[in-house]
Each structure stands twice: as structure tokens, then as C-alpha cells.
Amino acid sequence: MNKGYFITLEGGEGVGKTTNLRFVREFLERRGKRVLATREPGGTPVGEKIRALFLGDGEVSPETELLLVFAARAQHLLDVIEPALESGAWVVCDRFTDASYAYQGGGRQVDAEFILALEERVQKGRQPDLTLLFDAPVEVGMARAKKRGPIDRMEKETLAFYERVRETYLRLAGRFPNRVKLIDASRPIVEVEEAIATHLNHLCGQ
Ligand code: TMP
Numbered sequence: 376m377n378k379g380y381f382i383t384l385e386g387g388e389g390v391g392k393t394t395n396l397r398f399v400r401e402f403l404e405r406r407g408k409r410v411l412a413t414r415e416p417g418g419t420p421v422g423e424k425i426r427a428l429f430l431g432d433g434e435v436s437p438e439t440e441l442l443l444v445f446a447a448r449a450q451h452l453l454d455v456i457e458p459a460l461e462s463g464a465w466v467v468c469d470r471f472t473d474a475s476y477a478y479q480g481g482g483r484q485v486d487a488e489f490i491l492a493l494e495e496r497v498q499k500g501r502q503p504d505l506t507l508l509f510d511a512p513v514e515v516g517m518a519r520a521k522k523r524g525p526i527d528r529m530e531k532e533t534l535a536f537y538e539r540v541r542e543t544y545l546r547l548a549g550r551f552p553n554r555v556k557l558i559d560a561s562r563p564i565v566e567v568e569e570a571i572a573t574h575l576n577h578l579c580g581q
């Protein structure tokens with residue numbers, strides 16, 4: 376059986392992840408891959424309930440945030456991601472643990488050791504094979520996100536919070552250059568798609 380790969384999409388608000396995920400999915404399907412597209416937090420019935428709690432209004436401590444995303448992730452790995460990879464499907468996930476480092480670690484300043492401990496226990500060594508990190512100046516992304524419609528609890532955060540999120544993502548790209556591929560999301564969409572295609576072709580072995 377052909378091996379399935381685990382691809383994650385990351386980035387701050389308004390960097391075009393949803394459009395790019397559609398492109399990734401169609402690109403892989405055209406190459407005959409069986410694709411499962413999913414998202415975090417979410418991806419399972421309980422995960423979607425956690426997502427609603429997570430993005431809903433009300434005070435949530437940084438540690439509670441972290442535990443919520445990892446609770447959803449544990450179920451997601453068990454019920455969806457691992458079985459799909461095992462069956463040879465390609466899993467394309469809108470956000471994964473890099474988002475916990477960026478948002479809870481960078482944005483909320485939760486100790487990275489705490490995140491690492493959860494990552495080790497919950498993922499048991501599972502890591503994405505490829506992470507496409509879409510990067511744009513914070514003001515550009517926030518303006519796009521606001522145009523999209525009503526904003527959620529996270530999107531109410533300050534520019535300083537989002538600068539820390541962006542810096543943490545960029546640091547992750549520097550730390551894991553083989554896995555995390557940085558894509559300038561402020562470029563025209565055709566150029567963004569060309570960059571995505573280059574990374575996917577590499578993974579497909581072309
Ligand atoms: P989005 O995927 O629609 O952008 O929304 C998900 C929100 O959840 C986004 O603000 C980032 C946030 N998030 C975290 O803070 N930590 C995480 O680990 C994940 C997966 C998402």
C-alpha cells in the first residue's frame with residue numbers, strides 16, 4: 376500500500392489558509408492521492424464541541440486554552456489522523472501543534488516545556504511530514520480576517536499578541552527547516568500556489 380503523508384497548514388489570521396487548503400486538496404487529488412482534509416481544534420464530534428468552547432466568548436486561562444486544544448488533538452489523532460494515515464490516505468490538516476506553540480506559547484506566553492510535555496504524551500512521536508507556513512504582516516492578515524465577517528474570541532486579540540504569534544511561527548520555521556516551509560502569503564495568489572506546488576511535488580517525489 377502507498378504511504379499517506381501528513382500535511383499541516385499554519386499561519387496567523389487572514390493568511391488564506393482556507394483557500395490554500397482547497398488548492399492542496401485538489402492538487403493531490405489530481406495526482407491520484409486519497410485526501411482527508413480536517414482541522415484543529417476540531418475534526419471529531421467532541422473536537423468540534425471543544426472548538427466551539429475554545430472560540431466562544433468568556434474568560435479562558437492560557438493553560439485552559441492549551442489543554443482544550445490538546446484534548447481535541449488527542450481524540451483527533453486517535454479517531455481520524457492515525458487511522459487515515461494507516462489506510463494510506465493523505466491527511467491535510469488546517470493547523471496542528473505548531474499553532475499551540477505560536478498562540479499559547481508565543482501569544483499567551485505559556486511555558487514551552489508544558490507544551491512539549493503534552494506534545495510527547497499526546498502525539499507519541501507523530502509529526503507532520505510537511506508544514507506549509509503562510510506568513511504575512513500582522514496588519515495585512517488582521518484586515519483580511521475582519522473583512523471575512525464576525526470575529527471570534529481569538530481574533531479580538533491585540534496586534535502585539537499577533538506579532539508574538541508570527542515571531543514564534545517564524546522561529547519554528549528556522550528550527551525545523553526540513554519540515555516547515557515558509558510561504559510569503561502577501562504575494563499574489565498564483566505565486567503562493569506555485570510555492571505550494573513546489574513543496575507538494577517534492578513530497579510526491581517529482
Ligand atoms: P482558524 O483555524 O479558523 O484560524 O481558527 C482556529 C483558532 O484557534 C485560531 O485563532 C488559532 C487557534 N488555535 C490555537 O490557539 N491553538 C491551537 O493549538 C490551534 C490548533 C488553534
